[in-house]
Amino acid sequence: MIESRSWSNRLFNILNHSLLFLFAFLCVLPLWNVFSVSLSGRAAADGGFVSLFPVNFTIDNYTEIFRAGVVYQAFWISVQRTVIGTFLNLVLVVLTAYPLSKTVKEFKGRNALMGYVLFAMLFSGGLIPWFLVINQLGLINSLWALILPGIVPIWNVILMMNFFRDVPQELDEAAVIDGASHWQKLWYIYLPISIPALATITLFAAVGHWNSWFDGMVLMSNNTQYPLQTFLRTVVVEQNIQSLGIDMSVMEQISNRAVKAATIFVSTVPILLVYPFLQRYFITGIKLGSVKG
Amino acid sequence: MTTMQASNQTPRWERLRSYLSRSGSLYLMLIPAIIFLAIFHYYPMYGVVIAFQKFNPGLGFDKSPWVGWYNFEYLFAIPDLWDILRNTLVIAISKIVLLQVAALVLALALNEVRSIFFKRAIQITIYLPHFLSWVVLGGILIDMLGSRGLMSSIFRSFGFDPIMFLGSNETFVPTLVITNLWKEVGWSTIIFLAALTGIDPTLHEAAAIDGASRWQRILNVNIPGIASTIILITCLNLGGILNAGFEQILTLYSPAVYQTGDILDTYVYRAGLISAQYSLAGAIGLLKSVMGLILVVTAYWLADKFSGYRIY
Numbered sequence: 150m151i152e153s154r155s156w157s158n159r160l161f162n163i164l165n166h167s168l169l170f171l172f173a174f175l176c177v178l179p180l181w182n183v184f185s186v187s188l189s190g191r192a193a194a195d196g197g198f199v200s201l202f203p204v205n206f207t208i209d210n211y212t213e214i215f216r217a218g219v220v221y222q223a224f225w226i227s228v229q230r231t232v233i234g235t236f237l238n239l240v241l242v243v244l245t246a247y248p249l250s251k252t253v254k255e256f257k258g259r260n261a262l263m264g265y266v267l268f269a270m271l272f273s274g275g276l277i278p279w280f281l282v283i284n285q286l287g288l289i290n291s292l293w294a295l296i297l298p299g300i301v302p303i304w305n306v307i308l309m310m311n312f313f314r315d316v317p318q319e320l321d322e323a324a325v326i327d328g329a330s331h332w333q334k335l336w337y338i339y340l341p342i343s344i345p346a347l348a349t350i351t352l353f354a355a356v357g358h359w360n361s362w363f364d365g366m367v368l369m370s371n372n373t374q375y376p377l378q379t380f381l382r383t384v385v386v387e388q389n390i391q392s393l394g395i396d397m398s399v400m401e402q403i404s405n406r407a408v409k410a411a412t413i414f415v416s417t418v419p420i421l422l423v424y425p426f427l428q429r430y431f432i433t434g435i436k437l438g439s440v441k442g
Numbered sequence: 443m444t445t446m447q448a449s450n451q452t453p454r455w456e457r458l459r460s461y462l463s464r465s466g467s468l469y470l471m472l473i474p475a476i477i478f479l480a481i482f483h484y485y486p487m488y489g490v491v492i493a494f495q496k497f498n499p500g501l502g503f504d505k506s507p508w509v510g511w512y513n514f515e516y517l518f519a520i521p522d523l524w525d526i527l528r529n530t531l532v533i534a535i536s537k538i539v540l541l542q543v544a545a546l547v548l549a550l551a552l553n554e555v556r557s558i559f560f561k562r563a564i565q566i567t568i569y570l571p572h573f574l575s576w577v578v579l580g581g582i583l584i585d586m587l588g589s590r591g592l593m594s595s596i597f598r599s600f601g602f603d604p605i606m607f608l609g610s611n612e613t614f615v616p617t618l619v620i621t622n623l624w625k626e627v628g629w630s631t632i633i634f635l636a637a638l639t640g641i642d643p644t645l646h647e648a649a650a651i652d653g654a655s656r657w658q659r660i661l662n663v664n665i666p667g668i669a670s671t672i673i674l675i676t677c678l679n680l681g682g683i684l685n686a687g688f689e690q691i692l693t694l695y696s697p698a699v700y701q702t703g704d705i706l707d708t709y710v711y712r713a714g715l716i717s718a719q720y721s722l723a724g725a726i727g728l729l730k731s732v733m734g735l736i737l738v739v740t741a742y743w744l745a746d747k748f749s750g751y752r753i754y
Contacts, residue, residue, distance in 0.1 A: 176570070177567055275727025279486045280714070299482075386693055412581075424570065
């Protein structure tokens with residue numbers, strides 16, 4: 150529609166754009182500032198002289214983290230957890246959502262099973278029984294402790310179920326006439342149609358796995374078994390900078406503060422790399438989560 | 443008689459067999475989820491019995507001695523429960539109110555931007571913190587709000603003494619609310635932006651012909667146009683008023699701010715997993731789970747009643 154060219158309209162536009170720009174700037178300012186700290190020399194970082202740009206630019210803080218190498222182990226645990234965990238999440242989402250998307254006529258007991266799945270989302274035994282059960286199963290200190298307890302992402306099951314229900318019934322019926330089994334229908338009809346939804350669920354599950362740290366903190370008993378975000382927590386929240394394994398003689402040359410800042414960005418790189426690709430899935434995500442009619 | 447029975451049974455068996463050959467695989471597909479939910483959701487639900495026991499990890503859920511309501515009587519007698527319940531509600535409600543109001547304003551402002559490039563650039567920037575963990579954001583905040591951080595430098599350059607935002611009970615809760623806003627406000631605009639695109643453009647054209655200004659159209663077309671979404675979000679938020687942000691607080695708090703910043707979840711964590719008072723922590727956890735269930739069910743019921751929203 151044609152916007153009026155009046156001065157009040159122009160003033161509105163200028164103000165609106167400026168305020169939005171200022172807000173977006175404030176959103177990235179903390180990230181930007183700490184990133185600059187991670188690239189600054191010792192005196193500048195320790196003295197608190199870094200604002201928008203690195204002072205006495207150096208990449209030593211990063212090279213020392215990688216030379217000490219402890220971080221690789223945590224990185225590898227996070228990669229394994231993210232890849233295996235996301236894959237299993239996806240398998241479970243599809244296998245659970247497909248039968249539940251059927252009507253009671255086609256799938257007797259569907260409503261009772263839906264109730265079983267739904268109640269598990271609405272009510273929980275709480276942190277302590279959750280921990281005790283995982284402990285009792287002997288999963289403590291195992292990678293599976295980070296994957297199995299959350300293997301059925303119930304909310305995503307519901308989203309996927311809603312998506313499957315919107316698959317045109319004509320397609321389903323045509324396949325039945327051709328003699329297709331449920332497995333064949335799932336594989337050849339439902340999954341190809343659902344690729345945007347699956348991609349969205351995959352990306353969000355992967356980000357979730359990568360970002361999890363609390364389970365690593367309580368289910369792993371020493372920090373050589375921590376995933377990266379939990380390891381990062383010992384460095385930046387518990388301020389235990391020795392856990393990075395950098396030589397004492399080297400630590401004297403560089404700034405603790407800058408090393409901590411660099412560790413933050415090392416553990417954020419994978420997210421920053423996939424983030425631009427996530428954008429196009431936001432819209433699918435909204436449609437998936439949107440109000441059902 | 444026997445032939446009649448046989449003729450009655452055969453079709454029934456036949457029906458069952460043909461039903462299973464058609465639909466049996468549907469049950470097969472659900473088996474993994476049924477098993478995993480039983481182990482990691484329903485078995486822990488059974489584990490809430492620890493709230494009525496003097497739980498001993500060596501004896502397990504079945505053999506630990508029963509103590510009736512003792513844990514709850516103890517809890518209701520000490521002031522801790524009321525303090526952490528108050529903190530939880532204050533923090534959670536402040537967060538929800540500020541976040542939704544700010545997200546609404548931000549969405550209305552973004553909706554007025556005509557340049558797609560500028561709009562996308564702003565969106566990609568303000569959504570980013572949503573995808574970072576509280577450890578990453580917490581690490582950044584601890585640095586930025588620390589004595590050598592950016593905030594202290596800004597305060598000093600204006601001639602003020604730096605404030606230790608995370609270290610005092612006066613500033614801790616406002617800091618939680620604002621940093622939560624930073625992480626989530628961009629993301630929270632999405633639902634409002636989606637609702638705004640659904641408004642009939644002819645309403646705007648008609649209003650413009652009648653001489654309505656931009657402001658008047660925002661107030662009289664856009665806001666009424668997304669009123670149902672606003673009501674829906676308000677209803678759904680009710681379900682979250684006991685979730686004050688466990689991961690955020692666990693990352694940012696310290697004993698100095700327990701008075702205002704300690705919430706149900708952090709208390710359960712410390713009592714249960716740090717001090718090994720499993721039964722006491724389990725009792726608080728059970729209270730929270732039961733109240734949470736009531737709130738979430740009420741929230742969904744209200745959302746259905748006022749907006750026709752159903753999760754499936």
